[in-house]
Amino acid sequence: MEPVISIQGLNHYFGHGHLRKQVLFDLSAHIDAGEIVIMTGPSGSGKTTLLTLIGALRSAQEGSLRVLGQELRHSTTEQQIQIRRQTGYIFQGHNLLHALTARQNVQMAMDLQPHVSAKQAKKRVDEMLCAVGLQDHLDYYPHQLSGGQKQRVAIARALVAHPKIVLADEPTAALDKKSGRDVVEIMRNLAREQGCTILIVTHDNRILDVADRLIHMEDGRLSETTLSV
Numbered sequence: 001m002e003p004v005i006s007i008q009g010l011n012h013y014f015g016h017g018h019l020r021k022q023v024l025f026d027l028s029a030h031i032d033a034g035e036i037v038i039m040t041g042p043s044g045s046g047k048t049t050l051l052t053l054i055g056a057l058r059s060a061q062e063g064s065l066r067v068l069g070q071e072l073r074h075s076t077t078e079q080q081i082q083i084r085r086q087t088g089y090i091f092q093g094h095n096l097l098h099a100l101t102a103r104q105n106v107q108m109a110m111d112l113q114p115h116v117s118a119k120q121a122k123k124r125v126d127e128m129l130c131a132v133g134l135q136d137h138l139d140y141y142p143h144q145l146s147g148g149q150k151q152r153v154a155i156a157r158a159l160v161a162h163p164k165i166v167l168a169d170e171p172t173a174a175l176d177k178k179s180g181r182d183v184v185e186i187m188r189n190l191a192r193e194q195g196c197t198i199l200i201v202t203h204d205n206r207i208l209d210v211a212d213r214l215i216h217m218e219d220g221r222l223s224e225t226t227l228s229v
């Protein structure tokens, strides 16, 4: 079976002309269906850049990047949208809309799913918020929720449409030890139930043990590391 994410000889550059700077160097990696992979590495090493490339949020420039069987280099906007529809994103700062309740924020991810009826979508939203322990906060606005609760809303939103891939950038940043632990456990359990592939970027050593595999980025280069936690 083809890996869900397959990277071969991937390079990436920012800027143009004499300001052009290479930030990713000849990356190669494969991530299989259902795997939970954690990527570590110092600030500025290129982790977020790689995550946004995999999530079809920026265009691959050189080498090969195949996601869900689709080559993303030279891909069309429509092909990129197809990948985004099958991906759940949990990025720093939650990105929740402040004018919307927890329910409405999660509902937004269902609005992108044309084949699910409104009634079914509503049911899935409530079930997912219950699964992350927010059954008593369905109609709360972000400012009425704690950091950990907001992060749970973001997780519910990322997972509600049953994505094949979840990309999480520092999902536990700014959370205390217990809330951080809780959110990764929730992600892991829901991912196991839904069989999706998870790639988490983190500086948080306390959550490394949820991974099946660790990869390390240093100065734009990837290496595999052994689990020693």
Ligand SMILES: Nc1ncnc2c1ncn2[C@@H]1O[C@H](COP(=O)(O)OP(=O)(O)OP(=O)(O)O)[C@@H](O)[C@H]1O
Residues within 6 Å of the ligand: 014, 015, 023, 041, 042, 043, 044, 045, 046, 047, 048, 049, 050
């Ligand atoms: N839009 C951009 N334009 C120019 N350079 C950029 C851009 N985005 C990132 N970079 C540069 O690319 C390199 C990699 O950045 P990236 O954000 O991927 O690192 P990171 O490992 O995710 O860092 P952090 O852990 O601090 O989030 C850095 O040198 C950064 O300054």
